[in-house]
Amino acid sequence: MQFSHLIKNWLSAGIIAVTSLSLNPNLSAKAANCKALPVVGGEGTSVQKTVSPPGASVIYRNNWNTDFAVEPTAFYNRYVATIRAKDPGEYTIRMNLKYSDDTSGEVYNQTVSLKKGESISITGNPRRGVIPYQVNLYVGELNAVGKTYRASVVGCR
Numbered sequence: 001m002q003f004s005h006l007i008k009n010w011l012s013a014g015i016i017a018v019t020s021l022s023l024n025p026n027l028s029a030k031a032a033n034c035k036a037l038p039v040v041g042g043e044g045t046s047v048q049k050t051v052s053p054p055g056a057s058v059i060y061r062n063n064w065n066t067d068f069a070v071e072p073t074a075f076y077n078r079y080v081a082t083i084r085a086k087d088p089g090e091y092t093i094r095m096n097l098k099y100s101d102d103t104s105g106e107v108y109n110q111t112v113s114l115k116k117g118e119s120i121s122i123t124g125n126p127r128r129g130v131i132p133y134q135v136n137l138y139v140g141e142l143n144a145v146g147k148t149y150r151a152s153v154v155g156c157r
Helices: 002-023 025-031
Strands: 034-036 046-050 065-069 078-085 089-098 104-114 119-124 134-140 148-156
Touching (some): 065 148, 078 089, 078 104, 078 134
Antiparallel strands (some): 078 119
């Protein structure tokens, strides 16, 4: 009887651990040897933004793009962006890997509906044998104006 109780507790703990990893993309990313990328022109490795209206002139620019820097010697197999909605609604999201030859590779371009507090994780793979210098996240368009979100990107080996 004690043995079956021990097995039941062990299985329950395993199910909870697997569920925790699948519900928290940052935990699974860290477990996969991932490193948070710094925000270009900002502080830290995550950014919170409220989507601005589109730029009406050259002087007024929108804040729809955020870049994350990649170390020049860091060979990552994949990049994982996580966007967490502070406000519910539709968000137009794009993810691009930017390369030193002035090209970029679009790895995601969708309009998604997110609930308050809901996250979306986007995975992009670099070109074979080439290290991107930045990961660009675009969160914008008229459907998202006034909505707040938090974003971060990790590089994984």
